Amino acid sequence: MVTDKKIISLTVKVGLVLFAVCILAPISLMVLFRHAVPLQTLRLLFSAGPTSSVMWEEEKMDSANKGELLCECDMSSLRSDVCELKGDVRVILSNVTIIALLHPSVSVRRRSWRMKPHARKNDGHTLANVTEVLVSVTPSSPYAPGCTAESAAPAVVFSVGGYAGNMFHDFTDVLIPLFITASRFRSDAHLLVSDAPPWWLDKYRPLLRGLSRHAVIDMDRQSAEVLCYPHVVVGLSFHKEMSIDTAKTLGGHYSMAGFAHLARRSYGLERDTAIRLLHGSDNIESPRRPRLLIISRKTTRAFTNMGAVAQAAAMLGYEVIVGEAEQHSDLPAFARLVNSCDVLVGVHGAGLTNLVFLPPGAVVVQVVPLGGLEAMARDDFGEPAGDMGLSYVQYRIAVGESTLAELYPRDHRVLRDLALRSEYLVGQNVTLDVARFSGALSRALELLHH
Ligand SMILES: *[C@@H]1O[C@H](CO)[C@@H](O)[C@H](O)[C@H]1NC(C)=O
Ligand SMILES: *[C@@H]1O[C@H](CO)[C@@H](O)[C@H](O)[C@H]1NC(C)=O
Ligand SMILES: *[C@@H]1O[C@H](CO)[C@@H](O)[C@H](O)[C@H]1NC(C)=O
Secondary structure, three states, X not given: OOOHHHHHHHHOXXXXXXXXXXXXXXXXXHHHXXXXXXXXXXXXXXXXXXXXXXXXXXXHHHHHOOOOOXXXXXXXOOOOOEEEEEEEEEEEOOOOEEEEEEOOOOOOOOEEEEEOOOOOOOOHHHHOOOOOEEEEEEEOOOXXXXXXXXXXXXXXXXXXXXOOOOHHHHHHHHHXXXXXXXXXXXXXXXXXXXXXXXXXXXXXXXXXXXXXXXXXXXXXXOOOOEEEEEEEEEOOOOOEXXXXXXXXXXXXOOOHHHHHHHHHXXXXXXXXXXXXXXXXXXXXXXXXXXXXXXXXXXXXXXXXXXXXXXXXXXXOOOXXXXXXXXXXXXXXXXXXXXXXXXXXXXEOOHHHHHHHHOOOOOEEEEEEOOOOXXXXXXXXXXXXXXXXXXXXXXXXXXXXXXXXXXXXXXXXXXXXXXXXXXXXHHOOOEOOOHHHHHXXXXXXXXXXXX
8 A cells, every 4th residue: 555665565576476285195295395395495496477386286186185184385375375284283372383293103304484474475574573483394292392272273373564553454464364364264263463562452352353252362472372273374365455356265255345244243333334315306305414524634645625625525415524544543433433424535545444344335535646546546445445335436636636736847757757656655735626526526426326
């Protein structure tokens, strides 16, 4: 979204498509392990392109006939690595080590690799603050650390990462991938989290409760434990920005609309449909006016003429509310406010993430500042809005609506060469052309005749 680091990561084209699978079958062990271990080596083993996935398919089919599936890693995504371990799996919290113990009769060399369980794989900036996990597949021995607690439930291990508190990152990098990963366990997975500030866990506790009936296990603060599970997933699956690709889910069983439903239910939000306007003069009879929430930003990409915009919206028939989605604010209260509204207006930024709390049928109006941000704006909030059953209007500001136009002559490079750069994200405020923007607000009204 809006961080400079993201821009950098957007421009990084990673050519390698990596797949790894470690399927332990007594006969084919050594062959398979060649592809299963340290990630650095994997990068060298596989070349780019479709060949690697073909190799993977073949390995998988070949060994499925021969033995028990114990460990499977998918490193093909550009956003996250995910490994799944089944059997006797022990999570040692003191040094964040996960060991999968093999039956002693299986003679195999011990294999281990390190991974960062956070869905922002190529973003060194945030990964710097992600606790590394050592995963080790090793023959059982009397020296293996004993369990302090044993569970029949599965576990999911993940890190909240370095952008905690930026609501967009909280949802796109952590909460939605967690929903994707944990859904199939139907609220039964233990959530083992690292790098989570206590306020972060409090803020999202209702949603985390919706994802698992068990209390979250904060790995950084329960470090004396060795937790044992029959099934552990390390890392979170990622589909697309702020959303879910239902085609990739098991049998299409869950969707972004399902996530939004869970989010609303978790925070006790009651409205499941936006207002439905009638055509023509019938609206005079309508018991209330459609509510429009304008999300204000204080320092960057701020509206400079909020009063005039609110007035224009009121003239069109909206009840207008201006709200500020502050960091670490009272999320339950803000979620209730958002849920009470029918239209959400905001400049591209993390505050728009609150759209997950809108009732289906509501409309999101995203104001896109100068700077070649349209495609990113659509990916971050436009597509997800559609996936959640919301309508969407994208309003790209004209040059004259950017405060950059006050700083540079009209033919200046900055106003013409609009390639995505951080100066556009931090260097401009927005003075909406009220007449022009009223068009977008009218369009939102039309969409409420759904
Ligand atoms: C982690 O701690 C366990 C239990 O104390 C120990 O057996 C193991 O060797 C440690 N692993 C590493 C990599 O330090
Ligand atoms: C990582 O942690 C350090 C020290 O706590 C902090 O100064 C830095 O801002 C963090 N980085 C990110 C990306 O949050
Ligand atoms: C944008 O508006 C905010 C709040 O008024 C102000 O602090 C900031 O300096 C402005 N930025 C620019 C680039 O005009």
